[in-house]
Amino acid sequence: MPYISIESGRLSAEQKKQLIERLTDTASEITNIPTQLFTVTIKELHDENFS
16 A cells, blocks of 8 residues: 655645645556555644754
C-alpha cells in the first residue's frame, strides 16, 4: 500500500482536502496504482510545540 506523509503547519480543512486529492491523483497517475490503495496522512506540527 502506498503511503504519503505530510508534516505541515496550519492548514484549513479545504486545503487538506485539496492536498490529499491532488497528491493521490498525481501519485496514482504516475505509478499506475489505483487511488483506492493510497493512504495520505497530514501531521500538523504547530510552532508552539517546538523549542
